[in-house]
Amino acid sequence: MQRDEIGTFASLMPELKADEARFQSYCRMSQKTFNELLYTIKDDITKEDTNFRNAIQPELKLMLALRYLATGQSFQSLHYQFRVGNRTARKAVYEVCTAIWHKLSPSEMAPPTKKDYIMIAQQFLDLWQFPNCLGAIGGQRIKIKYPNMTEMQFYKNKGTFSMVLQAVTDANGNFEFVEVDDNGRHCNAGVFKYSSFGRALTDKNLPLPEDASTGESEPLPFVFLGDETYPLLKNLIKPYSRRGLDDLKRKFNYRQNRVRRVVDCAFGMLTAKWGVLQNTMTITAEHAKTITLACCVLHNFVRRREGRPNFSDFELEEEKNLRQATEVTNFGRPAQEALDVRQRFASLFMKT
Structure with a gap:
């Protein structure tokens, strides 16, 4: 699929992982914190592949959602960057944000x-x-x-x-x-x-x-x-x-x-x-x-x-x-x- 070959996640993520400062600027957190967050919410944002399409990777979903939160850019813009559908980008943001609140609030805001x-x-x-x-x-x-x-x-x-x-x-x-x-x-x-x-x-x-x-x-x-x-x-x-x-x-x-x-x-x-x-x-x-x-x-x-x-x-x-x-x-x-x-x-x- 295009998102696995030329989307922002496929092309930029390896570069960001090689440069901690750029990663932090892009995702608003360190790689260590990103990985902990991903581990915490992964079960809530993971979907099964179907006969018609592959599910979006949890790591991609999280990166897309964090980019939206960091910039407030339009879902149309995220659609082009990450090579996912407009509705898919919107749904991913809501899904990730719901998981973040439900998983983190009991410990981070008890x-x-x-x-x-x-x-x-x-x-x-x-x-x-x-x-x-x-x-x-x-x-x-x-x-x-x-x-x-x-x-x-x-x-x-x-x-x-x-x-x-x-x-x-x-x-x-x-x-x-x-x-x-x-x-x-x-x-x-x-x-x-x-x-x-x-x-x-x-x-x-x-x-x-x-x-x-x-x-x-x-x-x-x-x-x-x-x-x-x-x-x-x-x-x-x-x-x-x-x-x-x-x-x-x-x-x-x-x-x-x-x-x-x-x-x-x-x-x-x-x-x-x-x-x-x-x-x-x-x-x-x-x-x-x-x-x-x-x-x-x-x-x-x-x-x-x-x-x-x-x-x-x-x-x-x-x-x-x-x-x-x-x-x-x-x-x-x-x-x-x-x-x-x-x-x-x-x-x-x-x-x-």
């Missing part, structure tokens, strides 16, 4: 236990000097074209359609939780309200550690950090309103925002490696979800095996971040308990 949360909090303290922090939460818009649902459900603005990827990251920028909301009209806080993570946090179903002393204060709750679009809860702390800031509130906002931006940096690293998330995907919403989740779990899988780039390469400028327009969902007046928790953190930071 829900944290109480013991895990204690370790995560220590990492936030060591790396970012913020005590009792369990994660940074934020959202990233994923653009899609012609979703297979009602236009109003996805319409955002300026004629584009989108879904929202909500994520919680640890201190190193790895994802603890990810969820894709298919209602593009929701802002971050709206996504949080209806997400499984948001419900688990508000219903007190997460295995959070008991309140702990920070050394210079009475025991404080363990908290997640969100931007001003999120609700203020006992275990979810957002900045003070920018109006009328005194020194205490200004210092708290600086410390909180510095740590919360870890999730922004994680999104930056995610989209820099997996370029499909930078583009408008011309696929159904369900397939866009699958592809997005696969990219997120690959983010953890690759970084844990190959190290991490410096956060500074992806950090947003402070002033730009503060000027960025936000949408605020009205959750009503925060409970006094949540206001008190934030005030106690702010008072602590005035002493340190």
